[in-house]
Amino acid sequence: AALAGVRGGSADVAAGSGAALRWSDLSLRIEGSDGKKDKVVLQRCFGEAAPGRLTALMGPEGSGKTSLLSALAGEAAAGKGVRLEGRVAVNGCRSGESTYGYVKKQDLFYAQMTVRETLMFAARHRLPRGVTLEEKHAIVDELLIKLELAGVADAIVGGKESKGGISGGEKKRLSIACELIGDPKILFLDEPTSGLSAAEAELVVESLRTLAEGGCTILCVLHEPSSRVFSMFDDLVLLTPQGEPAYAGSVEAMPEFFNSVGHAFPNDTCPGEVAMGLVNIPFEGTELEVESAARVAAIVKAARRKIAPRMPLMGRRRVITNNPLRRRVNAIVESTRKKQAGDGGFRARVAAIVEAARNKLSLATRRRKAVAAIVEAARNKLSLATRRRKAVAAIVEAARNKL
Numbered sequence: 001a002a003l004a005g006v007r008g009g010s011a012d013v014a015a016g017s018g019a020a021l022r023w024s025d026l027s028l029r030i031e032g033s034d035g036k037k038d039k040v041v042l043q044r045c046f047g048e049a050a051p052g053r054l055t056a057l058m059g060p061e062g063s064g065k066t067s068l069l070s071a072l073a074g075e076a077a078a079g080k081g082v083r084l085e086g087r088v089a090v091n092g093c094r095s096g097e098s099t100y101g102y103v104k105k106q107d108l109f110y111a112q113m114t115v116r117e118t119l120m121f122a123a124r125h126r127l128p129r130g131v132t133l134e135e136k137h138a139i140v141d142e143l144l145i146k147l148e149l150a151g152v153a154d155a156i157v158g159g160k161e162s163k164g165g166i167s168g169g170e171k172k173r174l175s176i177a178c179e180l181i182g183d184p185k186i187l188f189l190d191e192p193t194s195g196l197s198a199a200e201a202e203l204v205v206e207s208l209r210t211l212a213e214g215g216c217t218i219l220c221v222l223h224e225p226s227s228r229v230f231s232m233f234d235d236l237v238l239l240t241p242q243g244e245p246a247y248a249g250s251v252e253a254m255p256e257f258f259n260s261v262g263h264a265f266p267n268d269t270c271p272g273e274v275a276m277g278l279v280n281i282p283f284e285g286t287e288l289e290v291e292s293a294a295r296v297a298a299i300v301k302a303a304r305r306k307i308a309p310r311m312p313l314m315g316r317r318r319v320i321t322n323n324p325l326r327r328r329v330n331a332i333v334e335s336t337r338k339k340q341a342g343d344g345g346f347r348a349r350v351a352a353i354v355e356a357a358r359n360k361l362s363l364a365t366r367r368r369k370a371v372a373a374i375v376e377a378a379r380n381k382l383s384l385a386t387r388r389r390k391a392v393a394a395i396v397e398a399a400r401n402k403l
């Protein structure tokens with residue numbers, strides 16, 4: 001009965017239509033080139049993320065959070081010399097077919113597009129051909145409301161400094177909206193609150209809460225969250241500096257687990273902060289470092305013994321390859337990145353064409369005006385000649401009369 005709460009939302013997982021994500025024995029190794037030693041990034045990690053719940057992924061810098069997220073999203077094995085092994089399952093079955101979105105750390109937009117255009121662009125690329133334009137517009141409108149972006153729908157996204165563009169929090173919510181276009185069951189996010197003000201970070205996580213309550217499974221890397229942000233999460237997956245599992249389960253049951261391995265868990269401090277403190281190993285070359293390393297090793301051992309068996313997975317440990325669906329989306333993102341790096345995006349190109357056309361037009365206008373002036377001058381000269389001719393004629397007439 002002890003640690004009964006550790007498994008968090010697993011009970012409602014089986015009943016609902018959501019996607020319960022689970023992984024175990026997940027290891028990621030990067031083969032060293034030129035005789036260098038292999039780098040072990042993840043060491044037999046386990047954990048789960050349940051629908052309807054917000055799961056935080058935390059650990060010190062370089063502990064493998066981004067790598068774990070990519071591995072679960074089927075993207076980690078992209079490079080040569082990367083070996084990913086273990087078990088990953090959705091609702092007990094091998095993942096792969098399950099749809100998911102992956103909000104990377106860096107937002108990637110055409111700076112000159114509006115929020116709505118950005119979403120339409122994503123809709124055109126990510127939705128199957130069978131979806132009509134009206135349906136795409138409807139999906140975009142719905143997402144604008146869902147992520148509270150309706151107010152800035154027609155604003156230009158803007159560049160990095162967001163000069164004249166939307167705010168950092170709005171950009172992050174736009175990234176999330178783009179990933180939600182295919183209505184994924186699982187959403188991965190890498191540090192979506194980093195670089196945002198406290199208020200913006202809370203708005204982003206509130207959006208995630210709403211999504212989770214709608215049945216989405218959310219695994220979100222958090223870096224130094226405020227206690228308010230952390231308090232919005234239900235579950236925590238914690239990694240050690242060496243990419244080992246230190247905890248996986250509900251935030252609620254965390255004190256119980258750490259108490260059971262001999263660590264006080266003060267209840268007046270943010271639990272996320274306490275947990276991070278317990279897995280931290282200072283690089284000092286002092287006794288403190290040795291002591292911390294021993295503490296972390298004991299925590300990992302306890303987690304493997306007490307928590308891992310509560311998250312069993314059937315089947316063999318296997319080598320995991322990339323998700324083919326993801327490859328397509330990545331190709332699009334990559335080409336976008338290239339285009340943007342090249343010349344500031346297609347908006348800029350359109351602007352250049354319009355500018356050139358405008359110049360040509362004005363040249364034509366100037367030419368037309370010049371011709372008009374010449375014609376006018378010619379007309380004037382003609383009329384002068386006519387008047388002269390008339391004057392001469394009048395003189396001639398008068399002379400004739402006198403004669």
Ligand SMILES: Nc1ncnc2c1ncn2[C@@H]1O[C@H](COP(=O)(O)OP(=O)(O)O)[C@@H](O)[C@H]1O
Nearest residue numbers: 030039041060061062063064065066067068079
């Ligand atoms: N493609 C790679 N090649 C070499 N080392 C890598 C690669 N990807 C990640 N690593 C290493 O794996 C470790 C974990 O990285 P990462 O997942 O980015 O950590 P975190 O997101 O927790 O900061 C780091 O030491 C990093 O240098």
Ligand SMILES: [Mg+2]
Nearest residue numbers: 065066067190
């Ligand atoms: Mg990272």
